Amino acid sequence: MSDPTLSSESYRRFLDGRATREESRAVVRDLVRRAAWEPGRDRTMRRRRSAASDCESLVDEAAEELAGARESVAEEAKGVWRWMEEARARDPDGIELPVPSLLAVEMIAEEAIRTAAVDPSTAARWARCATRLAAGVALPKDRADALSWAHLAEGTALARASRLVEARQHFAAAAREREEGTGDPMLEARIEAEAATLAFSSTRFEEAVRRGRRAIRIYQAVGERHRAAFCGVRLSIFLRSRSHDLVPAIRELERALPELDRTRDPRTYFGARQALALCHLSAGNVDAAEQELPELRALCLAHGSANDRAQVDWLEARVAARRGEWARAEALLRAVRQALADLGSGTDVGLVSLELVEALAARGERQEAARLAEEALVLLGGQQVERDTLVALGLMLESIRERQVASETVRALVERVRGQLRGPRRR
Amino acid sequence: MQLEEVLSRAKPRLAAVLERFRIPPEEAKDLLQQSYLAYLRKQGGLDDPITWLVGALQKECLFYLRRQRRRLYEAVDEALLELCAGGVGAPQERRALLAEVQRVVQRLRAQCQRILHLRFGLGYERGEVAEAMSYVPESIGVIERRCLEQLTRELLQAVPEEGSAHV
Numbered sequence: 190m191s192d193p194t195l196s197s198e199s200y201r202r203f204l205d206g207r208a209t210r211e212e213s214r215a216v217v218r219d220l221v222r223r224a225a226w227e228p229g230r231d232r233t234m235r236r237r238r239s240a241a242s243d244c245e246s247l248v249d250e251a252a253e254e255l256a257g258a259r260e261s262v263a264e265e266a267k268g269v270w271r272w273m274e275e276a277r278a279r280d281p282d283g284i285e286l287p288v289p290s291l292l293a294v295e296m297i298a299e300e301a302i303r304t305a306a307v308d309p310s311t312a313a314r315w316a317r318c319a320t321r322l323a324a325g326v327a328l329p330k331d332r333a334d335a336l337s338w339a340h341l342a343e344g345t346a347l348a349r350a351s352r353l354v355e356a357r358q359h360f361a362a363a364a365r366e367r368e369e370g371t372g373d374p375m376l377e378a379r380i381e382a383e384a385a386t387l388a389f390s391s392t393r394f395e396e397a398v399r400r401g402r403r404a405i406r407i408y409q410a411v412g413e414r415h416r417a418a419f420c421g422v423r424l425s426i427f428l429r430s431r432s433h434d435l436v437p438a439i440r441e442l443e444r445a446l447p448e449l450d451r452t453r454d455p456r457t458y459f460g461a462r463q464a465l466a467l468c469h470l471s472a473g474n475v476d477a478a479e480q481e482l483p484e485l486r487a488l489c490l491a492h493g494s495a496n497d498r499a500q501v502d503w504l505e506a507r508v509a510a511r512r513g514e515w516a517r518a519e520a521l522l523r524a525v526r527q528a529l530a531d532l533g534s535g536t537d538v539g540l541v542s543l544e545l546v547e548a549l550a551a552r553g554e555r556q557e558a559a560r561l562a563e564e565a566l567v568l569l570g571g572q573q574v575e576r577d578t579l580v581a582l583g584l585m586l587e588s589i590r591e592r593q594v595a596s597e598t599v600r601a602l603v604e605r606v607r608g609q610l611r612g613p614r615r616r
Numbered sequence: 617m618q619l620e621e622v623l624s625r626a627k628p629r630l631a632a633v634l635e636r637f638r639i640p641p642e643e644a645k646d647l648l649q650q651s652y653l654a655y656l657r658k659q660g661g662l663d664d665p666i667t668w669l670v671g672a673l674q675k676e677c678l679f680y681l682r683r684q685r686r687r688l689y690e691a692v693d694e695a696l697l698e699l700c701a702g703g704v705g706a707p708q709e710r711r712a713l714l715a716e717v718q719r720v721v722q723r724l725r726a727q728c729q730r731i732l733h734l735r736f737g738l739g740y741e742r743g744e745v746a747e748a749m750s751y752v753p754e755s756i757g758v759i760e761r762r763c764l765e766q767l768t769r770e771l772l773q774a775v776p777e778e779g780s781a782h783v
């Protein structure tokens with residue numbers, strides 16, 4: 190069944206990342222053929238799924254990740270044990286036994302934290318598994334580290350599910366356990382970073398900034414430049430919300446950007462550049478915001494989604510609006526509004542509609558502006574916009590109909606709605 | 617404690633870490649150097665430099681394995697996209713491949729079955745997959761990568777014995 194030209198050397202080159210493009214294609218083709226017709230495989234998978242409990246199957250998945258592809262934690266532990274026994278036979282005093290299950294807990298906790306942003310309930314299941322496993326770690330200091338990771342995972346999952354008080358308790362427990370552990374600086378930085386985000390979500394901005402800065406310091410001290418920069422990007426959001434003074438946030442983003450590893454994490458790099466452009470725009474630095482556009486377009490082409498492209502077009506429209514180029518702003522905003530509507534992003538459609546109101550009002554097209562303002566009011570009415578802002582929007586609508594509204598009033602309202610929708614309570 | 621002394625005392629534990637993560641010798645040197653550099657930067661305020669150094673190497677090994685895994689998923693993704701797009705081989709070969717991919721994909725979770733069918737079977741872009749599955753565009757990248765991880769793991773089960781020693 191397999192390709193006769195494929196040698197074990199081809200497989201090795203593919204697995205080591207040294208295969209040519211053609212060789213990769215041939216290996217993958219051969220793997221698909223083998224995997225598709227492997228006897229008894231379907232039955233085995235079904236049995237494994239139905240027999241395993243929820244937690245066991247999750248642990249099994251983590252174990253597969255941990256061992257790179259296909260060995261369980263237990264098998265790996267046995268391998269380590271054998272190796273340690275051999276090493277001990279060679280040199281009885283020169284060896285200390287490692288505890289592989291600490292790594293398993295760490296991997297599962299990492300998985301929970303990574304999943305939490307998109308799927309809090311799965312993250313909570315991972316976190317519970319980490320907690321269950323952590324209690325079984327043998328060495329006290331490793332056990333404390335494992336428990337700390339498990340609390341961190343539970344806290345993060347709870348925070349993303351908006352259960353902020355319980356999340357805070359778990360982060361406090363994570364910090365306490367870490368004190369009893371091996372003193373792993375990466376763990377401490379991770380706790381501080383997640384606790385900072387939680388503090389931000391709870392609108393405790395001072396604490397968010399303090400803990401965010403501490404996480405950055407620790408990462409910098411251990412040479413983790415990308416992680417430090419990642420925390421810097423988050424810190425810029427905290428700073429912006431703390432004082433509405435954009436200068437510290439811009440400074441933080443400018444410091445973080447050169448340190449971000451754009452190959453490893455292109456999404457964060459794009460997000461940071463976009464945030465910098467938006468900060469410049471809100472601070473009135475229209476030229477600086479405009480200078481970011483070519484780079485953002487290039488990043489979009491390489492890694493961006495349809496939503497990213499719409500966001501960059503939106504930014505360009507806002508730059509045009511700030512320059513008073515209302516016809517161009519209107520054309521761009523209409524295109525962005527359509528793109529966001531196609532993506533099903535109701536809140537953003539509402540915000541773009543409001544900005545279109547500003548452009549249309551500036552061009553004297555009151556009737557169309559009133560129609561869009563009405564539509565925006567409906568779209569934003571179901572969102573987390575404060576009641577007085579909605580009342581102000583309603584008054585604005587009346588003013589447009591009465592031909593009395595000033596473009597500055599519309600812009601101030603748009604900024605206010607944007608602030609309320611993008612603030613911590615939305616997270 | 618001097619660096620030479622720390623290294624000499626940490627050596628067995630560092631070797632154990634490299635063995636545990638099955639790091640190839642040609643990569644081990646780089647990872648050790650990264651850990652030493654981190655240690656040299658940190659040296660001042662450490663109560664237990666040996667444990668710290670071992671922990672730093674564990675992290676380097678974890679990052680290395682993750683990079684390796686990600687590279688493998690990306691290679692599988694790229695090869696399958698090219699093969700399934702029909703640019704390579706005869707149409708009947710493409711149909712056979714799609715049927716076999718489908719057979720493997722059916723063993724994955726229902727969510728991944730749908731996503732990979734859209735990606736390889738219908739040639740959807742990421743944004744289109746998000747739209748078809750009603751996901752927010754920001755989350756589709758993560759979900760898609762997890763499905764590719766599952767698919768790659770499934771494919772690697774089929775690596776012939778003589779090629780699997782390095783997996």
